[in-house]
Amino acid sequence: MFGPYVVPGFPEEGALDVVLADNPSGSMWLEREADVSRYQDLFDAARTSALSPAESRAVIHRRAEEHQA
Structure with a gap:
């Protein structure tokens, strides 16, 4: 199951990419x-x-116009 997630970028050389998944x-x-x-x-x-x-x-x-009609 997928929910919100972020792949923070770290500027340090050699830093690994990671994912924080909720x-x-x-x-x-x-x-x-x-x-x-x-x-x-x-x-x-x-x-x-x-x-x-x-x-x-x-x-x-x-959509706003459709809703108001």
């Missing part, structure tokens, strides 16, 4: 490269399919 049972730190890569891939897929700011505004505006 779920209904609590939070967990993931340090394995395969786990971190999986979450980075999820974020990249979400970013790729996201609307642009202009497209987002248009959708919100359209």
